[in-house]
């Protein structure tokens with residue numbers, strides 16, 4: 001048996017896994033196969049800096065060719081893995097060639113979910129090449145209709161508006177980014193986009209899209225030059241499903257990111273794992289980063305359960321939203337300067353489970369980091385202290401914790417206001 005470790009999917013999770021394998025001392029053959037023409041890159045700048053012209057592919061890449069050669073990673077670009085044969089520990093490339101593996105990571109990510117209509121002016125945004133093509137079409141005065149008021153749609157709206165385009169956002173639901181954000185942040189996003197001149201419509205039902213317009217069921221016709229569709233993504237799980245691996249909404253893994261097939265792991269957007277007892281996928285930079293690294297460690301025999309705290313961010317105009325942890329029904333709100341907000345989510349014992357920050361630029365980033373530490377600390381917190389904008393979160397951590405060697409150690413439960 002060839003001792004190669006193979007990674008299918010040269011995206012963020014796949015690229016991070018390859019780097020980790022080498023950094024952790026794996027010296028055997030390492031093959032990274034991807035169907036895109038590029039080295040692994042991060043996608044968040046695609047809807048932001050790449051569209052605005054402030055970021056390029058080199059800046060998004062996880063490593064360059066020199067580093068690839070230095071690390072001895074065999075990168076096979078423009079290559080689609082078409083079949084997986086877990087019984088014989090091998091996979092097949094589109095050209096028919098079979099490759100044996102000792103260990104395999106499936107980091108196949110996802111593709112943009114598509115609308116049922118085809119028209120030359122409909123574009124999707126998942127890859128760097130799609131971002132470049134879209135950027136070329138965004139000029140002052142371009143009439144752009146964006147289908148989908150989720151993160152990608154809203155980020156494209158903000159980027160296009162900053163380039164002088166006329167932008168309309170059509171959202172099927174009653175609020176923006178409603179699947180992942182609390183109503184108060186959806187409302188803030190709506191207000192921001194409308195103030196910036198984006199025509200945002202909610203509860204919209206499309207009739208069809210043709211070459212120069214979007215037609216709504218209420219009879220309205222929105223003339224446009226371009227339609228960007230941002231209605232979510234579909235995980236690339238067909239390879240795993242056809243090979244008989246356990247799949248749900250993604251490729252199912254156990255606590256160690258192992259799929260149901262021996263020596264096969266999964267990570268990133270395509271990976272369905274248990275969080276809080278429920279199977280779910282995370283479509284975030286943070287998850288791709290953490291799981292890519294984690295799967296690599298376990299492929300090297302570490303046997304570490306995956307326990308990372310989830311989180312994501314989005315930047316639109318000069319505002320940013322950032323979350324960490326999970327949202328629970330018990331929410332406490334703290335005002336931030338300039339109309340920003342920090343929301344805390346507590347469990348029944350008043351332990352922090354999650355937080356969501358809305359602020360200018362990256363002003364909420366520090367607070368969100370502190371919230372992550374408070375989540376890990378798992379101490380009861382009073383609602384009054386969380387709501388108090390004059391009480392720094394550092395104080396909450398410090399008041400209860402004596403840092404020893406940089407690791408917070410509980411020193412008791414006395415706090416400023418005490419749990420209610």
Ligand SMILES: Cc1cc2nc3c(=O)[nH]c(=O)nc-3n(C[C@H](O)[C@H](O)[C@H](O)COP(=O)(O)OP(=O)(O)OC[C@H]3O[C@@H](n4cnc5c(N)ncnc54)[C@H](O)[C@@H]3O)c2cc1C
Nearest residue numbers: 009011012013035043044081108109268269283284285288
């Ligand atoms: C425009 C955009 C903006 C984003 N902004 C943010 C943000 O602000 N914050 C945030 O947290 N997250 C953001 N994300 C999400 C984040 O980028 C993804 O969660 C992350 O890229 C997932 O990484 P991945 O490696 O799992 O998948 P991907 O990056 O999709 O990589 C998977 C790769 O595998 C390839 N592949 C699939 N099947 C095969 C096969 N059979 N053979 C060979 N190759 C294959 C795919 O073509 C792809 O190159 C954004 C995503 C997009 C698209």
